Amino acid sequence: MNYRNIFQNILPPERLHFDGDIMEFHSKDETEDLHFRPGVVAEPVSTMEVSALIRMAFEHEVPVTAGGARTGLSGGALAIKGGLVLSLRRMNKILLIDEKNHQVIVEPGVITEVLQNAVSEKGLFYAVDPASQGTCTIGGNIAENSGGPRAVKYGVTKDWVLNLEVVLPDGRVIETGANTLKNSTGYNLTGLIVGSEGTLGVVTRATLKLLPLPRFQALMLVPFTSITNACKTVSEIFRAGAMPSAVEFMEHDAMVLTQEFTGNKEISIDPTDKAYLLIEVDGFDESEIMPQCERILSVLEENGSGEVLFAQSDSEKEQLWFLRRRVGEAVKAASIYKEEDTVVPRGMLPDLMLAVKSIGEKYGFRSICYGHAGDGNLHINILRDDLSDQFWSVELNKAIRELFDVVVAMGGTLSGEHGIGLVQKDFMDIAFSPDELSVLKMIKNGFDPKGIMNPGKMFPNS
Amino acid sequence: MNYRNIFQNILPPERLHFDGDIMEFHSKDETEDLHFRPGVVAEPVSTMEVSALIRMAFEHEVPVTAGGARTGLSGGALAIKGGLVLSLRRMNKILLIDEKNHQVIVEPGVITEVLQNAVSEKGLFYAVDPASQGTCTIGGNIAENSGGPRAVKYGVTKDWVLNLEVVLPDGRVIETGANTLKNSTGYNLTGLIVGSEGTLGVVTRATLKLLPLPRFQALMLVPFTSITNACKTVSEIFRAGAMPSAVEFMEHDAMVLTQEFTGNKEISIDPTDKAYLLIEVDGFDESEIMPQCERILSVLEENGSGEVLFAQSDSEKEQLWFLRRRVGEAVKAASIYKEEDTVVPRGMLPDLMLAVKSIGEKYGFRSICYGHAGDGNLHINILRDDLSDQFWSVELNKAIRELFDVVVAMGGTLSGEHGIGLVQKDFMDIAFSPDELSVLKMIKNGFDPKGIMNPGKMFPNS
Numbered sequence: 001m002n003y004r005n006i007f008q009n010i011l012p013p014e015r016l017h018f019d020g021d022i023m024e025f026h027s028k029d030e031t032e033d034l035h036f037r038p039g040v041v042a043e044p045v046s047t048m049e050v051s052a053l054i055r056m057a058f059e060h061e062v063p064v065t066a067g068g069a070r071t072g073l074s075g076g077a078l079a080i081k082g083g084l085v086l087s088l089r090r091m092n093k094i095l096l097i098d099e100k101n102h103q104v105i106v107e108p109g110v111i112t113e114v115l116q117n118a119v120s121e122k123g124l125f126y127a128v129d130p131a132s133q134g135t136c137t138i139g140g141n142i143a144e145n146s147g148g149p150r151a152v153k154y155g156v157t158k159d160w161v162l163n164l165e166v167v168l169p170d171g172r173v174i175e176t177g178a179n180t181l182k183n184s185t186g187y188n189l190t191g192l193i194v195g196s197e198g199t200l201g202v203v204t205r206a207t208l209k210l211l212p213l214p215r216f217q218a219l220m221l222v223p224f225t226s227i228t229n230a231c232k233t234v235s236e237i238f239r240a241g242a243m244p245s246a247v248e249f250m251e252h253d254a255m256v257l258t259q260e261f262t263g264n265k266e267i268s269i270d271p272t273d274k275a276y277l278l279i280e281v282d283g284f285d286e287s288e289i290m291p292q293c294e295r296i297l298s299v300l301e302e303n304g305s306g307e308v309l310f311a312q313s314d315s316e317k318e319q320l321w322f323l324r325r326r327v328g329e330a331v332k333a334a335s336i337y338k339e340e341d342t343v344v345p346r347g348m349l350p351d352l353m354l355a356v357k358s359i360g361e362k363y364g365f366r367s368i369c370y371g372h373a374g375d376g377n378l379h380i381n382i383l384r385d386d387l388s389d390q391f392w393s394v395e396l397n398k399a400i401r402e403l404f405d406v407v408v409a410m411g412g413t414l415s416g417e418h419g420i421g422l423v424q425k426d427f428m429d430i431a432f433s434p435d436e437l438s439v440l441k442m443i444k445n446g447f448d449p450k451g452i453m454n455p456g457k458m459f460p461n462s
Numbered sequence: 463m464n465y466r467n468i469f470q471n472i473l474p475p476e477r478l479h480f481d482g483d484i485m486e487f488h489s490k491d492e493t494e495d496l497h498f499r500p501g502v503v504a505e506p507v508s509t510m511e512v513s514a515l516i517r518m519a520f521e522h523e524v525p526v527t528a529g530g531a532r533t534g535l536s537g538g539a540l541a542i543k544g545g546l547v548l549s550l551r552r553m554n555k556i557l558l559i560d561e562k563n564h565q566v567i568v569e570p571g572v573i574t575e576v577l578q579n580a581v582s583e584k585g586l587f588y589a590v591d592p593a594s595q596g597t598c599t600i601g602g603n604i605a606e607n608s609g610g611p612r613a614v615k616y617g618v619t620k621d622w623v624l625n626l627e628v629v630l631p632d633g634r635v636i637e638t639g640a641n642t643l644k645n646s647t648g649y650n651l652t653g654l655i656v657g658s659e660g661t662l663g664v665v666t667r668a669t670l671k672l673l674p675l676p677r678f679q680a681l682m683l684v685p686f687t688s689i690t691n692a693c694k695t696v697s698e699i700f701r702a703g704a705m706p707s708a709v710e711f712m713e714h715d716a717m718v719l720t721q722e723f724t725g726n727k728e729i730s731i732d733p734t735d736k737a738y739l740l741i742e743v744d745g746f747d748e749s750e751i752m753p754q755c756e757r758i759l760s761v762l763e764e765n766g767s768g769e770v771l772f773a774q775s776d777s778e779k780e781q782l783w784f785l786r787r788r789v790g791e792a793v794k795a796a797s798i799y800k801e802e803d804t805v806v807p808r809g810m811l812p813d814l815m816l817a818v819k820s821i822g823e824k825y826g827f828r829s830i831c832y833g834h835a836g837d838g839n840l841h842i843n844i845l846r847d848d849l850s851d852q853f854w855s856v857e858l859n860k861a862i863r864e865l866f867d868v869v870v871a872m873g874g875t876l877s878g879e880h881g882i883g884l885v886q887k888d889f890m891d892i893a894f895s896p897d898e899l900s901v902l903k904m905i906k907n908g909f910d911p912k913g914i915m916n917p918g919k920m921f922p923n924s
Contacts (some may be wrong), residue, residue, distance in 0.1 A: 290749075377642075
């Protein structure tokens with residue numbers, strides 16, 4: 001198909017690309033080593049341009065894949081069928097910080113941390129904090145319903161999105177809701193679009209909720225000599241009536257790898273420690289935090305934790321968070337790997353960890369686990385090490401199926417925050433029955449009858 | 463149609479009704495004086511029975527309207543096209559209180575307050591608290607995405623539902639998600655079903671999130687001599703960094719009517735007070751509450767509130783909440799009325815109140831307003847008093863259209879927590895463009911191609 005002919009009248013040539021570095025940039029994301037070259041990359045700067053591009057793609061049945069910072073972890077923004085990649089990086093304006101209503105209106109290309117900083121200057125708080133927050137964009141967060149450490153107290157992206165402007169697969173533009181905290185008016189289209197991985201339309205504007213900015217944080221790193229005890233502690237913290245703003249889990253190996261990767265070894269690691277919890281409590285006032293910390297400390301003691309390292313200064317806090325946020329990259333640098341994003345009911349975490357390790361033993365792979373334990377969301381990184389091609393391409397899928405079977409039996413599911421995208425789509429039959437899949441497919445077909453919108457994602461055999 | 467022939471083999475006769483008081487009970491709800499008699503009322507006790515009934519209704523194209531406690535405020539559970547009313551009152555079991563995972567699994571007929579009490583005995587908290595919580599059911603709350611005073615801190619029903627079992631309009635049974643706090647696996651079907659007003663299927667089981675139970679509440683009643691100041695104060699409370707668990711607004715007349723209606727006049731009301739805020743702060747520890755109260759008190763002072771009445775005992779707290787929760791009934795007892803459930807961005811509340819009163823003056827009606835001011839959700843009760851039939855049936859709709867136009871222009875919408883149901887459906891064109899309505903309709907038709915599921919609701923001209 002001659003994409004130049006189709007799209008050249010919509011955007012000026014400097015924002016319509018058929019070759020060069022930008023094509024390479026939009027051929028990848030952060031998922032394994034996947035590479036898919038689009039036919040054309042367009043950089044619209046307005047909803048009208050997005051609409052015109054999609055309308056033309058609809059007419060010519062060109063696949064459309066929206067993309068931003070390419071930080072995805074499920075291959076969701078890869079143009080696996082070629083066609084048009086709609087880069088939303090230039091639509092990166094914060095349109096309005098509405099202090100009176102505690103809301104912000106943004107374009108999808110705004111970097112998450114840029115938004116956080118802009119609102120915090122006004123004493124306001126946008127809590128969703130994926131590890132990639134320094135580079136990822138709000139549009140991508142909306143597509144994947146991203147979370148992060150603070151989701152345990154403050155929720156994931158869907159809990160912050162009040163209203164969306166969306167370009168439908170035929171180019172029509174709709175708003176999904178209203179700029180209100182509550183809404184029982186028609187179906188929850190906003191909630192349906194969030195997490196739909198760009199398969200139902202393209203978000204061109206979002207109204208997000210803000211909260212007053214908590215001014216105080218206490219942060220502690222807690223070692224455990226038993227993985228099971230560390231996991232068990234997580235659910236007991238909540239049962240004791242504490243509401244921490246983060247409860248992160250790291251295996252011993254994750255910590256070691258990250259220290260080596262970053263060169264930051266100021267925290268001494270005892271070889272007998274098998275796992276760590278990083279626990280944060282936040283509030284508006286120091287006096288609000290202390291009673292919570294005390295409740296947490298007594299749970300830690302009851303569960304046989306090692307000595308708690310309390311961050312004493314802002315820079316100590318930053319250092320601990322820096323380590324936690326770099327675990328993903330460190331693991332990635334250590335070996336070819338495959339990452340799962342399993343999520344289970346919080347209290348099932350010890351069982352999930354046992355299952356991971358036992359399946360690993362059975363199939364002979366090494367895994368490094370870490371993640372948002374307060375939400376029951378565990379990132380399981382399976383390392384290639386010196387496993388054979390045959391194992392990696394065939395046997396591994398069996399192992400992952402076995403793992404997902406266990407996860408679903410526990411009341412859990414495939415992805416807590418990365419989305420299904422390309423790399424998990426063939427496991428969807430484990431999480432959904434044929435009837436359930438047919439409902440998802442019915443929604444997809446209703447929105448996108450020509451199947452042009454991010455094709456080849458989410459659905460098995462797509 | 464001979465409903466007896468169609469359904470008699472599915473349920474025993476004592477749970478299949480064609481006459482008697484139960485038919486009358488299921489002909490009404492709490493919306494104005496509406497009355498629609500169903501053809502048959504069925505009382506299933508299991509998902510299998512619900513599925514069998516719906517499968518038969520699908521085959522014979524019989525309208526199906528699910529119902530429970532008949533406390534709805536938008537006519538959502540009225541069988542306006544006759545047919546089958548599926549009463550879910552007998553499916554009222556709390557199936558599992560899962561303390562380890564902070565979850566509860568319930569059938570739809572569980573009364574909201576029964577659930578709250580059952581989990582609070584285990585130190586757990588289900589926060590959604592509609593005024594009708596003593597009689598309404600979880601199934602109805604899910605259908606309408608109900609809120610209540612504590613929604614301002616804890617969210618509405620959608621924020622508490624993790625997973626649903628749903629019988630589709632052809633009788634197939636699906637689960638919408640997983641029993642997890644996070645989920646990025648396929649479309650958010652759970653979020654789509656919540657608030658869909660029984661038009662996409664019938665919920666037969668729900669997994670709900672729980673939190674640790676806050677043990678301490680401070681409650682204050684705050685008089686204002688200016689409605690505008692009372693409204694303005696609401697958004698300033700949040701801007702000052704407080705996170706109250708309720709911020710309720712009552713006009714002077716609402717307070718007077720409720721005192722007269724309940725006979726409870728222990729709180730003295732000054733005739734110069736034009737409005738009241740009822741403000742609650744909660745926490746796990748008394749020391750967590752006090753700094754918040756102090757911040758709130760200084761905002762109140764800056765905004766010229768009258769003397770703050772702090773509830774000193776549990777019984778004083780109960781009395782204040784009792785008054786607040788009975789406002790709706792009191793207004794209803796005073797006059798024929800029409801209630802709107804408008805919601806705007808929180809800071810627009812003063813403007814909304816001015817608009818209500820000015821439209822009232824223009825058209826010559828009296829209104830009494832109260833509601834969940836912290837969410838920008840205002841219940842506007844228009845009183846019939848001695849207005850003519852002509853006014854009530856024709857002119858009033860013009861006034862309401864004018865009001866909704868203003869609300870939508872403010873970024874707000876028609877319903878914050880009551881749903882659209884029957885009584886608001888003809889205003890949907892104000893909140894949604896034709897393209898937006900066509901998307902809602904596409905979803906409806908995809909789920910329910912024969913249009914049997916709660917027909918005549920939500921969509922204009924339906």
